[in-house]
Amino acid sequence: MPFGHLLIEGLAMGACYGLFGLAVVIIYKTSEVVNFAAGDMAMFSTFVAFHVLAVYGYPFWIAFVMSLVFAGLLGVFVEFFFLRPAKNPTILGLIVITIGAQLLLAGVASWKWGAEQQAFSIPFSYQVTYEIIPGLVISQWALAVFIISAVIMAFLYFFFKHTKMGTAMRATQQNKHAAKIMGIRTNRVFAFAWALSSVIGATAATLMSAKTILDPQFMMEPFLRAFAAAVLGGLMSIPGVLIGGGIMGLIENFFGYAWPAWKPITAFVVIVLVLCIRPSGLFGKHYVKKV
Amino acid sequence: MDLKKTVLTLLVPLFVLFLFTGNGHARGERGFDDNEIRIGQWGPQTGPAAPWGAVARGSKLVFDMVNDEGGIHGRQIRYFIRDDQYNPSQTMAAVRELVSRRGVFAFVGGVGTAPGLAVQNFLRQNEIIWVGVCSGAAAFHDNPWLWNIWPAYFDEGSILAKHAVENEGFEKIALLYQNDDWGLDAMAGIKARLELHGLELLTAVPVEPIERDLSSQVARLQASGAEAVIGIMAPTQAAISLRTAVSMGYQPQWLHSYNLCDFDLMNHITEGLWAREGVITAAFTESPYADTPQMIRYREAREKFAPEERWGMNYLAGIVVAEPLVWALREVGPELSTAAVRDALNSVTEFQEAGPVLTWTADDHRPPRSLRIWQCGPNGEYNVVQDWIENELVYEK
Numbered sequence: 001m002p003f004g005h006l007l008i009e010g011l012a013m014g015a016c017y018g019l020f021g022l023a024v025v026i027i028y029k030t031s032e033v034v035n036f037a038a039g040d041m042a043m044f045s046t047f048v049a050f051h052v053l054a055v056y057g058y059p060f061w062i063a064f065v066m067s068l069v070f071a072g073l074l075g076v077f078v079e080f081f082f083l084r085p086a087k088n089p090t091i092l093g094l095i096v097i098t099i100g101a102q103l104l105l106a107g108v109a110s111w112k113w114g115a116e117q118q119a120f121s122i123p124f125s126y127q128v129t130y131e132i133i134p135g136l137v138i139s140q141w142a143l144a145v146f147i148i149s150a151v152i153m154a155f156l157y158f159f160f161k162h163t164k165m166g167t168a169m170r171a172t173q174q175n176k177h178a179a180k181i182m183g184i185r186t187n188r189v190f191a192f193a194w195a196l197s198s199v200i201g202a203t204a205a206t207l208m209s210a211k212t213i214l215d216p217q218f219m220m221e222p223f224l225r226a227f228a229a230a231v232l233g234g235l236m237s238i239p240g241v242l243i244g245g246g247i248m249g250l251i252e253n254f255f256g257y258a259w260p261a262w263k264p265i266t267a268f269v270v271i272v273l274v275l276c277i278r279p280s281g282l283f284g285k286h287y288v289k290k291v
Numbered sequence: 292m293d294l295k296k297t298v299l300t301l302l303v304p305l306f307v308l309f310l311f312t313g314n315g316h317a318r319g320e321r322g323f324d325d326n327e328i329r330i331g332q333w334g335p336q337t338g339p340a341a342p343w344g345a346v347a348r349g350s351k352l353v354f355d356m357v358n359d360e361g362g363i364h365g366r367q368i369r370y371f372i373r374d375d376q377y378n379p380s381q382t383m384a385a386v387r388e389l390v391s392r393r394g395v396f397a398f399v400g401g402v403g404t405a406p407g408l409a410v411q412n413f414l415r416q417n418e419i420i421w422v423g424v425c426s427g428a429a430a431f432h433d434n435p436w437l438w439n440i441w442p443a444y445f446d447e448g449s450i451l452a453k454h455a456v457e458n459e460g461f462e463k464i465a466l467l468y469q470n471d472d473w474g475l476d477a478m479a480g481i482k483a484r485l486e487l488h489g490l491e492l493l494t495a496v497p498v499e500p501i502e503r504d505l506s507s508q509v510a511r512l513q514a515s516g517a518e519a520v521i522g523i524m525a526p527t528q529a530a531i532s533l534r535t536a537v538s539m540g541y542q543p544q545w546l547h548s549y550n551l552c553d554f555d556l557m558n559h560i561t562e563g564l565w566a567r568e569g570v571i572t573a574a575f576t577e578s579p580y581a582d583t584p585q586m587i588r589y590r591e592a593r594e595k596f597a598p599e600e601r602w603g604m605n606y607l608a609g610i611v612v613a614e615p616l617v618w619a620l621r622e623v624g625p626e627l628s629t630a631a632v633r634d635a636l637n638s639v640t641e642f643q644e645a646g647p648v649l650t651w652t653a654d655d656h657r658p659p660r661s662l663r664i665w666q667c668g669p670n671g672e673y674n675v676v677q678d679w680i681e682n683e684l685v686y687e688k
Contacts, residue, residue: 002510005539009506107337115341116601117527117560127538139538211534212503213527213560217338221501256507261470263507264499 004136006253012142014249015149016208018242020226021233022156023201025241028230029173030193033094037078037102039223041198042205043216044105045071047113049206050120050214060123064206068199075198076191084187109216118214126210141210148207149242152200156238169193225252228267232274234284244282322396323366323627328620330354331371331395332609333385333410334402340377342526342556343402346425347372348600349609350399352589355596357617364625371395377402379409386410390417397421397632400612404428404472411437420632423612428472429686432657438636439658440575440612440646442549444473446682447573448480448523450662451546454571454677455519456488458664459544463493465517467508467532469524470497476686477523477548483684493517498528505532506539513541522547530560537564549573553604554667566671573662575647578673579607585644611646615639648679 020042027035035041049067052058058066082101083094124144129137160166171179172189180186204226205219212218225248233244248270256263274281322329334347354368362368371393373385382401389395390413397420401407404426414421415436423440424431427447431437455461466481468474478495485491494515496508509532512520520543522529529551536542545568551557552572557565577586579602589610593602600606619635620627637653647659664677 002514002539005510006507009504013504013506110337110341115335115337115344116556117342117530119530119560119562121562126534129538129540208503211531213530215342215527217501218503221503252504253507257511260496260498260508260511264502 006257007250008136008138008142010250010253011246012139012145012249013211013253014229014246015145015242016204016245017222017226017229017248018233018245019145019149019152019207020201020204020222021230021241021245022152022238023197023204024227024230025235025238026193026197026200028235029238030169031094031190032091032173033083033098034227035098035197036095036223037098037105038197038201038226039219040102040105040109040216041071041074041078042201043219044109045074045198045202046120046205046209046214046218047109047216049202050118051113053120054118060121064122067202067206071198071202072195075194075196078198079191079194083190106216113216115216120209120214122206122210124207124210141207145207148203152203153239153242160238165189165192225267228271231271231281234281237281237283240281240283247282321394322629325366327367327369328363328397328627329369329371329393329395330616331373331386331389331393331398332400333373333375333382333389333398333406334400335377336372336374338376338378340402343377343425343605344374345600345603345605346400346402346609346612348597349606349611350613351609352592352596352600352606353610353613353617356588356592359596363617363620364627366627375406377406379405382406382409383413386413390414390419395419396629397616399423399616400425400609402426404430407431418629420616420629420636422616422636425608425612427476427658429476430472434656436633438615438639438649438651438656440615440649442573442575442647442658442660442662443686444476444523444548445480445483445684445686446660447548447662448477448521449484449682449684450480450664450680451477451521451548451571451573452481452484453680453682454664455521455544455546456485456490458677459519459571461519461544462490463516463518464490465493465512465515465520465543466495467512467520467522467524468495468497469528470499473548474523477521479686480682480684481521483686487684498524498532500525500528502528503531505535508532509535509539509541512536512543513539517543519544519546522551524548526551526553526557526560530557530565533561533564533568533570537568542568544569544571546571547573549575549662552665552673554665554671554673555601555603558667558671566667566669569666569669571664571666571676574665575659575662576604576607576611577645578665578675579604580673589645607645611644614644614646615642615649618642618644 023038045067048070049063052063052066082097124141126141128140131137168184168189172186229245229248230241233240252266255266332347334344335341336344354370358367375382375385399422402425407424407426421437427441427444496511552574619632622635623631639651642649661679661681666674666676668674
């Protein structure tokens with residue numbers, strides 16, 4: 001068994017799932033809405049980078065920054081035009097709205113960029129590798145994934161602990177009405193959460209696009225895996241999601257090596273098992289409300 | 292009680308009317324008049340399988356050319372494309388609509404095994420001519436109203452394995468396959484061929500059409516020590532597995548299905564690896580860039596009628612499925628009827644234009660059993676490394 005390869009690839013893919021899972025968790029933490037449009041928002045932003053790169057010929061980093069700016073605006077747009085107008089919305093109603101947004105984005109992307117697959121190169125090659133210790137080879141892409149995930153994780157830790165907006169987001173999640181009374185403009189908090197989530201999702205999708213092929217469906221499967229990682233780590237725990245992603249990547253890679261036919265269902269088995277045994281996830285806190 | 296009587300009085304005549312009223316096309320000959328012949332095709336124009344939607348648009352080119360030349364015996368072809376998103380329930384809805392509301396005379400093509408199977412019985416019961424379903428599944432081969440062109444997946448597997456062993460000299464062969472009837476039929480063909488040579492598949496690793504991370508599958512292929520890998524899967528998974536293998540330093544000879552013989556597309560999405568690794572595929576058409584008079588005519592027509600379309604294998608596949616029907620419609624003369632076109636298709640002998648050599652009889656509508664082997668050249672060329680090879684092995688399911 002190529003243990004080293006499965007380990008590194010599993011952890012790198014897991015970090016991508018974790019990063020993408022963060023996009024889901026940030027919105028869930030502030031509004032308790034599971035954003036089913038997260039995959040297609042990330043896909044759309046990646047296509048914007050592809051468009052800037054392929055059509056206008058700008059260097060990758062300019063295209064990437066432009067796609068992140070677009071992702072932030074897209075997040076605000078979806079929150080402002082899709083979710084905010086809903087009158088007396090239930091959580092389920094908001095989730096259904098995100099499904100509608102997902103279908104809309106998939107349709108627009110197919111219309112704009114066509115259904116045929118596209119190659120999208122990023123500066124971190126999947127084919128440039130370094131042998132860190134004998135038998136343990138790491139690709140430039142995997143290295144970039146680890147570094148970017150760590151930077152984003154550190155940023156989020158600082159953001160939620162030490163910034164006003166981070167504290168406001170936590171307060172809004174705990175009690176929206178109390179937060180409003182305390183002077184927090186919760187609508188702005190929601191819009192910011194959607195923008196932040198969209199930017200992190202776009203970063204994860206750009207990293208994943210180096211390993212796969214760009215088409216309007218390319219984030220469909222990673223979204224399911226990321227969601228499973230978020231459930232595994234705990235939908236309320238940011239470090240939990242990254243660790244959940246890592247575990248998910250490792251399980252999938254080793255399981256997929258030993259029993260390839262069962263690999264695609266691993267994510268769903270994980271979701272079911274975790275929900276049965278520990279509904280709040282491995283690192284999530286289980287709150288019990290007294291009535 | 293009165294209400295019940297009123298409802299019954301209204302509903303019963305409506306029901307009787309519904310039962311006995313025709314749909315406007317049911318009486319007499321359906322699907323044509325003195326001015327037009329109505330032909331339909333379904334295909335995924337949107338959704339995950341949308342790249343295959345070019346097949347339906349490729350058929351349109353043939354009909355546009357026919358209409359431009361004045362039609363067939365004075366009749367223009369009116370062609371309907373319906374988007375089924377590769378979803379069998381939508382295929383059924385589209386086909387019902389085309390048959391009952393548009394009064395379609397015949398269907399050509401139709402991408403996919405599952406969508407095709409969903410409508411096969413309906414079309415058969417309604418005795419509607421259907422030429423060239425885009426699937427090599429054996430389940431289509433005994434339908435008297437369907438004339439098959441797509442070579443059987445069993446034959447494809449057998450021929451790819453034959454080429455790998457006899458022409459390339461490989462003995463250690465593994466398989467990476469899509470986990471459905473396509474992959475399983477091809478696997479049966481590969482195993483049957485290898486058995487004939489006293490060999491066994493080293494490993495057969497399944498992939499699902501939505502999977503995007505194939506590291507563990509490729510690691511398994513590498514660990515098996517296979518020097519050649521036969522791939523039966525969609526373009527996205529083929530591209531990902533090739534890139535993953537190269538990055539792991541694993542460079543076997545890849546041999547892929549005829550569904551991946553669009554070298555332009557594959558080179559584009561693998562950023563040239565398809566050419567660099569010299570990937571081999573099966574094929575059942577002329578090269579899209581062949582200098583045959585027929586292919587030159589199609590390329591010129593594409594520039595005239597559909598300049599926005601990419602000239603690729605999916606588009607060419609649509610041309611291939613439309614050709615025999617156009618030939619049969621011309622053959623029957625001005626006295627058009629379903630029976631006459633059926634008889635004309637049943638008399639097709641050694642017919643070849645852009646596709647494979649076709650021969651059908653009243654009792655045998657199976658596809659040809661021969662395929663060619665192409666290899667992607669260093670600059671993306673379509674090199675023929677072995678011309679038509681026939682599979683002589685029999686599929687025993």
